[in-house]
Amino acid sequence: MIDIRFPDGNVRQYTEGITSLDIAKSISEGLARNILSAKFNGKVQDATLPLNESGELQLLTWDDEDGKATMWHSSAHLMAEAIEHLYPGTKFGIGPDIENGFYYDMDLGDHVISSENFTEIEKKMAELAAQKQEYKRSEVSKKEALEYFSQKGDEYKLELISDLEDGQISFYQTGQFVDLCRGPHLPDTSHIKAIKLLSVAGAYWRGDESRKQLTRIYGITFPKKKLLDDYLVLLEEAKKRDHRKLGKELELFTFSSRVGQGLPLWLPKGAQLRERLENFLKKVQKEAGYEPVITPHIGAKDLYVTSGHYAKYGADSFRPITTPNEGEEFLLKPMNCPHHCEIYSSSPRSYKDLPIRYAEFGTVYRYEQSGELHGLTRVRGFTQDDAHIFCRPDQVKDEFKAVIDIVLKIFKALDFKDFITQISIRDPKNPSKYIGSDENWQKAEASIIEVAQEKGLDYIVVEGEAAFYGPKMDFMVRDAIGRKWQLGTIQVDYNLPERFNLEYVGNDNQKHRPVMIHRAPFGSMERFVAVLIEHCAGKFPLWLTPEQLIILPISEKYHGYAEKVLSYLKKYDIRGHIDFRSEKTGKKIRDAEIQRIPYMIIVGEKEENDQTVSVRKQGHGDLGSMSLENFSRLIAEEVSQADIFD
RNA sequence: GCUAUUGUAGCUCAGGGGUAGAGCACUUCCUUGGUAAGGAAGAGGUCAUGAGUUCAAAUCUCAUCAAUAGCUCCA
Numbered sequence: 001m002i003d004i005r006f007p008d009g010n011v012r013q014y015t016e017g018i019t020s021l022d023i024a025k026s027i028s029e030g031l032a033r034n035i036l037s038a039k040f041n042g043k044v045q046d047a048t049l050p051l052n053e054s055g056e057l058q059l060l061t062w063d064d065e066d067g068k069a070t071m072w073h074s075s076a077h078l079m080a081e082a083i084e085h086l087y088p089g090t091k092f093g094i095g096p097d098i099e100n101g102f103y104y105d106m107d108l109g110d111h112v113i114s115s116e117n118f119t120e121i122e123k124k125m126a127e128l129a130a131q132k133q134e135y136k137r138s139e140v141s142k143k144e145a146l147e148y149f150s151q152k153g154d155e156y157k158l159e160l161i162s163d164l165e166d167g168q169i170s171f172y173q174t175g176q177f178v179d180l181c182r183g184p185h186l187p188d189t190s191h192i193k194a195i196k197l198l199s200v201a202g203a204y205w206r207g208d209e210s211r212k213q214l215t216r217i218y219g220i221t222f223p224k225k226k227l228l229d230d231y232l233v234l235l236e237e238a239k240k241r242d243h244r245k246l247g248k249e250l251e252l253f254t255f256s257s258r259v260g261q262g263l264p265l266w267l268p269k270g271a272q273l274r275e276r277l278e279n280f281l282k283k284v285q286k287e288a289g290y291e292p293v294i295t296p297h298i299g300a301k302d303l304y305v306t307s308g309h310y311a312k313y314g315a316d317s318f319r320p321i322t323t324p325n326e327g328e329e330f331l332l333k334p335m336n337c338p339h340h341c342e343i344y345s346s347s348p349r350s351y352k353d354l355p356i357r358y359a360e361f362g363t364v365y366r367y368e369q370s371g372e373l374h375g376l377t378r379v380r381g382f383t384q385d386d387a388h389i390f391c392r393p394d395q396v397k398d399e400f401k402a403v404i405d406i407v408l409k410i411f412k413a414l415d416f417k418d419f420i421t422q423i424s425i426r427d428p429k430n431p432s433k434y435i436g437s438d439e440n441w442q443k444a445e446a447s448i449i450e451v452a453q454e455k456g457l458d459y460i461v462v463e464g465e466a467a468f469y470g471p472k473m474d475f476m477v478r479d480a481i482g483r484k485w486q487l488g489t490i491q492v493d494y495n496l497p498e499r500f501n502l503e504y505v506g507n508d509n510q511k512h513r514p515v516m517i518h519r520a521p522f523g524s525m526e527r528f529v530a531v532l533i534e535h536c537a538g539k540f541p542l543w544l545t546p547e548q549l550i551i552l553p554i555s556e557k558y559h560g561y562a563e564k565v566l567s568y569l570k571k572y573d574i575r576g577h578i579d580f581r582s583e584k585t586g587k588k589i590r591d592a593e594i595q596r597i598p599y600m601i602i603v604g605e606k607e608e609n610d611q612t613v614s615v616r617k618q619g620h621g622d623l624g625s626m627s628l629e630n631f632s633r634l635i636a637e638e639v640s641q642a643d644i645f646d
Numbered sequence: 647g648c649u650a651u652u653g654u655a656g657c658u659c660a661g662g663g664g665u666a667g668a669g670c671a672c673u674u675c676c677u678u679g680g681u682a683a684g685g686a687a688g689a690g691g692u693c694a695u696g697a698g699u700u701c702a703a704a705u706c707u708c709a710u711c712a713a714u715a716g717c718u719c720c721a
Contacts, residue, residue, distance in 0.1 A: 201716035202649045209648050209718065216716070248657080257694080257712045313721055335721060369647050369719060370712095378720080467721085555678040582678075590682035604680060614680080622681055 003054040017050040021187055024059050034061040034223070036191060037070035037184045044070065046137060046184045062223050072097035074135060074186040075125075075195070075221040076104045081177035082124035083217075087111050091154040092179065093205055093214050100231075101220030105203055107156065108215055118197040121217075128175060129192040135185035136173045142166035145180060156205065156214075192221045194228035237481050243533035244375040250538055250596065252529070253376065262373040262380035264526055269546035274525050276544050278361055280413065281385055281521065284406055290359040290387055295339035297363060301329040306499055307338045318367050336362035337493075337518060340388040341500040344514075349504040354514060355391035355399055361525070362386045376530035383525045389517040390502065393440065396492060396515050397447035400473075404455055407475055407488045407521045414532060415541065416487075418478040420458045423448050425471050427464030434468055436494035440515075444492045445471045469495030479535040487528060488521040538596045539618065543639045549576035550597045552588040554604030561608040565601060565628065572632045576601075593618060599635070 004023065005011045014023060020038035024031045024047070038047050039058040044066045051057070060067035076095035079102075083090055087108055095104030113121075140148075142161065148171075149157040157180050161169065172181045174189060186192070196219060203216040222228045239245075247253045252270030259265060266274060282292070301320050304310040313334065320329035333339065340358045349356070363383045372378050389399050411419060425445045426434050434441065448471055452459040459473075466472060470492035476484050493516040496502075503511045522528035532540070542548055549569070553562040562578045569576065576599075579588045585602065592600045600616040606625070607613055613631055615623040626634070 199715070200650095203717050204648080207718060213649060213717085218716090255712090261712070307721095309721060316719080317721095337721090364721095366721075371647065371649095371715095371717080372719065373713095552681090554680055557678070582676095584677095584679050584684060585681060586679090587683055588681095593682055600681080602681065606680085616681060 002051060004051070005054075005056045007056075007058050014051070016052055019048050019050055020045075020057060020059055021047040023051075023057065027059075031059060031061075035059050036061055036064075036067040036186055039066060044184055046135070047187050048134075049137070049184075062227075069097045070184055070186060071191060071221060071223065072102040073184075074189070075192055075219065076102040077135070077172065077174055077177065077179055077181070077185070078125050078128060078189055078192060078221075079121065079197070079217065079219055080104050080106070080179065081128055081174055082121050083108075084177055085124055085128075086121065087113075091156055093156045094160070095179075098218075101198065101218060103216050103218045105205070105214040105216045107212065113200055113215055113217065115197075115200060118200075122195050122197055125192075125195050129189040129195070131175070132188045132190040133174045134188045135183075137183060137185070138171050138173070140169050140171050142169055145169045145171070148178065149180070191223055194222040194225045196220055196228055196232070234481060238483070238534075241481070241534045241537045242375075243377075243530040246533050246538040247376065247530075252533070260380070261370055262368060262378070264376055264379055264381070270529070272546045273540065273544055274529060277522070277525065277528070278385070281406075281410070282359075284409055285357075285359050285387065288357070288402055288406060289355075290357040293340065293343055293358045293360050295333075295336060295343070295360060295362065297333055297365075298330040299333050299339060301331050303338045303342075304331055304334070307335075307341075307496060308499060309334065309338075316367060318365060332365040333362070334364050334366045336360055336364065336384065336386045337388055337496055337516070338500070340386075341496055341502060341516075344388075344390050344502055345500060349390075349514070351392060351504055351506045351512070354504060355389050355395050357387055357389045359385075359387035376526040379526050382527070384520050385522040385525065385528075386518070386520050389519070390497075390504075390514045391517065392504070392506075392512070393443065393515050396444060396517065397451055399517055400448060400490060400492070401451050401455065403490050403517065403519045403521070404451065404457070404473075406519075407490075408455075410488075410521050411475075411477065413541075414535075414544075416477040416479075416535065420460065420476055421452060422465070422474045422476060423452060423459055423461045423471065424465035424467075424474070425461060425463055426466050430464070434466070435498070436470065440494055441471070444494075444515075448473055448492070467491055467493075469493045477531070477535075479531065480537070483534070485531045487523045487531065489519065489523065491518040492516075493518055539598070540596075542598055542635065545596075545598060547576060547595070547597050548574055548635065549599035549601055550588075550592045550595075551576060551578040551601045551603060552585060552592070553578065553580075554585055554602065556582065558603050558605070558608055562603050565603060565613060568628050569632060569635075572636065574632060574635055589616065601631070 001013045002016050003011050004014055020040070021032065021035060024035040035047050037044055037060045039060055040051060041055040044060065060070065062068060062071065073096065076097065080092050080095055083106065089109055091107040093105035093107070095102065142164065145161045146158060149161065161180060169180070170182055171178055172183060172185055198218045198220060200215060200217050202213045204213050205211040220231065222231065247270070250269065251267050252273065253267055254265050255263070256265060298321065301310065304314070317334060318332050320331050322329050343358060344356065361383050363381060365381045368378055368380050373380070391399050426441060431438070449461065452473070472489060472491035474486055475488040476486050478484055497513050497516055502514050504514055506512045551562045551566055553559050559578070559580060566576065566578055579592070581588065589600055596618060598618050600618070602614040602616060612625045612627050614625040615631060617623055
């Protein structure tokens, strides 16, 4: 007998060799139907694999990320099986599960697959799934594996196998389709109830552009039709929220090929929005003891040679610009830190001066490959809400904490409720990759983790993801429809103070090296605005939105009253304008709704006589009529809800 | 940067070797209206740019520029 401990702490006894699936059956029919795979002693494996020792067991269903992964990985096999039926002779590369679904890379020979073929492939997959084919695992020797695929003529699988060690190779078979795979897989194909192929694209074999381009088909599957329908609605919703589309519709920003790729042009409304965000942060930073600094857009090449960035990124940057007579070289600045270091060292510093916090909305230019550019999220010229804190080692923790407070304030003000933080620390196996004393690193890593705990943050720690100069904390938000975005970052840096020879005089009258904290709560204004647009679907919070209201006179007779209302509201710093067009009210409302103007003020005979306004809220409909005073109070309250003007 | 697709009016898009189309937006006129589209008329385009093929190119070919998707990359 073996002891199996379940996640709830229960321990039950089973005969040796029992499978997770059988255990599920012993618990309930429903669970047996829904089990996709199992996690045994921390390792995800087939539900049909016998358990030969005592251990901890978690039965995985669709509700577990690992369960979903099993489903999608098995779906990739199912797709390959269907394609082998439809296009015999297809050779297969790799077919993993991904965050949302799966893909399979394949060489179709002379065949060309386009999205027009999806329906027939989906149909075949559904047909095979319904046959309840088992995923049969078998262990094979390297020799057998090589023989099988050389007979099949699949050079991709042969290449994969030749990189594997003998004794660790397994095959999975569904129907006639045999694939090299470490698993795990579903008990059988009947779990796959809803199938959707999403896109087809080229992908180089093993990501190497010197090698053959294979056809990659992306798809997703679900255990219930309803879940697929929900997912498709989500995709539609994501399309509607695309910041590139909304940016155009709401006249926030544009691009011009004459200006150049990846160089955004902020239109008046977008610039206004961005300015409000900047002013908000400036105010918060001022309260937190930051001092604004301003530095030029270019810097001598040597500055970046000193910082070490030239060696690392110089080849992939815009080429230096040179003075006509002296041939001096300058770089468009790709970052602000070296400039700020020079400000720090412009004067001797005492330990009493620290921390010093320099903040700048610094516009930087980085050469991004043309294929990487994407709306406002990936551009070649952008503005960081940058700041560098120069402090003593004993101040790192408090400073870090204070930066977190700023990030949290921003998230709160902009309604990012769901986020996690990722703490990136050194790779313990590879200490030579990093600079700075071991002691400093330990201190910094420990402080960041402590701070995260003290702040009650939901965090994960990832080893080996730290920058070479120090550990960092990144903030990932989940937007209103569940997509993840990386925004702010806080980094501890021992490198630049060293390279720029930054010093302060301690209370021991000796020179010491300060520690630098780089931080950008928004990340970049461009990227942040893009994420914000998608998060709120263009319906910005009232304090931010370029146009807070529009006044809709019922007819020309009430234009005078409309102007009176507007000038009253403007006294309270409320932004809006009047729709003077000779359109019907229904039309004006429709246009204002589409423009996502938060409040529509309808004025006609009744309002003029009573000196009131009739208020309609975007997306909510008629709120009834109220006095101007009450309306401005309503607006003021909503603006202050963001808790930004405290 | 690589591969594929795309580029026609301000926007969304149809068309396609014989000289340009729709809807919305815009202008003017009629209409003066009560919570998501009132009516009419008008104006607006070297069909991304450059070259080639052709009697003739917006249409076919090539190059360039840009966009989109995927790959690779991101201080």
